[in-house]
Amino acid sequence: MTQPPISRGFRGRRPDRPTDRLPPGQHLTGDFPVLSAGPTPEADLANWSFALCDGDRVLADWNWADFEDLTQTRVKVDIHCVTTWSKLDTHWQGVTIDTLFAAAGLSEPPSPFAMIHSDGDYSTNIPVEDLIEGKAMVATRYEDEPLAPEHGGPARLLVPHLYFWKSAKWVRRLQFIPHDQPGFWEELGYHMYGDPWREQRYAGD
């Protein structure tokens, strides 16, 4: 096999050295890059709703006003995108999944897996145990401002311990499913779980 020619002097961008805060293969960014599978949906708060579903059955749902009335939680977290950028110390506010389950009267989740659904036909799968005990929220504010549309506003899922494609923008529904199934990117070769610390970017990693 012929080796490609070396382009003299080309270095390119490299990952930073991993630390206890920077997973392997990532580099730090001061920006907040935007990556979407489709156009930014128009925010329509009057018709917005978020629902917990078991299969097709709605367990609980909230309109925007009701949702904002739920107990709010603020967090400072690091986020890691599968496209290799990481951003440390980001501040979010929203409603934890624990709060949502309690508000819905769910003492036990009906199944161990969830499919998250968003506007624009986007979905991602997450085990329920990765959504509870403070690990995830539906976030509506970023850095003390309402979440911008290009970053998922009015509301996105935030699951910072997994690669950021799992933190679904424009989130609308959490659906319990009996078995783990691939969501939008997972169907196309991305990892079913997506742990940045084990570099689980693609299926088989």
Next chain:
Amino acid sequence: MDQPKEACVLDGNAVAGLLCELFARDVTTAEVRCSACGVVSEIGGTRVYGGIMGAIFRCTHCGSIVMRLVRTPAGTWFDMRGSRRLFARYEP
């Protein structure tokens, strides 16, 4: 890689190289029919989202997904459920 400040949208034509890794010919002028609205578009004229994660080809008429393509280290994934048929005209 370069960090986008706004979501990256390209024309289908821009990802011709990616498509060539899968198809033997240039399919930018191939026609696909959107399963959602029925409008026929040339692949080169569809709107492609997804940036570095993958190519999500959307119908310019209704915005539904017509094709998806992701290049992973192991191989390329390709999904056509949004169009199902493709017509690639022979070129002289």
Next chain:
Amino acid sequence: MPETEIDTSTPRRLTWRVAEVSGVIDETPRVKSLVLNVAGWPSHRPGQHVDVRLTAEDGYQAQRSYSVASAPECAHVMLTVERIAGGEVSSYLASDVQPGDKFELRGPIGGYFVWTVAIGGPLFLVAGGSGIAPLMAMLRHRAALKSTIPAVLLYSSRTFEDIIYREELDRLAARADGLEVVHTLTRRQPAGWTGGARRIDRKMLASVGPSPKDKPKIFICGPTSLVESVADSLLDVGHVRQLIKTERFGPTGA
């Protein structure tokens, strides 16, 4: 009865070829054209592009697409690259590269965004910044064939110094062979400037471009925001969607 031979038997697979830089042209403070020798280059059609791949000594690779700016009639392959702040490939190609340097090229590809004299006109080209590159290939091809097909180029740049191929465009327009070149400068205009002095809008497109009833072939290339607003305005003016072809430079583009 003459038969047209169409080769459907063995479609040509795209492979990576080696390109060697034989010359570098300073077009503007931020833009360079690279003159390349490409082993086995199969010729291209005006408007097509190539994928460029750079490899570092340790094997790290990065890849970007660039339009071929030269006409197929030209002996060399030319790419025009704008240096983007923080761009890992463009900062190499538009700053560091020297004659003798090598990288890989895949193409030509992108038969969708193509115009040749055989397709006919009239031709309406709208460019923003380095989006002029594929449209220049079309105009250079038109000139090489001494075509008199009516053509209009509407070209938006930030300042006079940012106009890529300025002198060559002046020369092409001076041939009075049916090509009209209209410039608009959006940020700053020199003293005595008589060209456009604002972003391209519907009024400018309607007054500068061919009439929709002439069914011009329209090609728009440049930053996404320009391409989208020009395409929308052209539909407002009455041009037909099927005759409008766009090439957006996304954030990961040239």
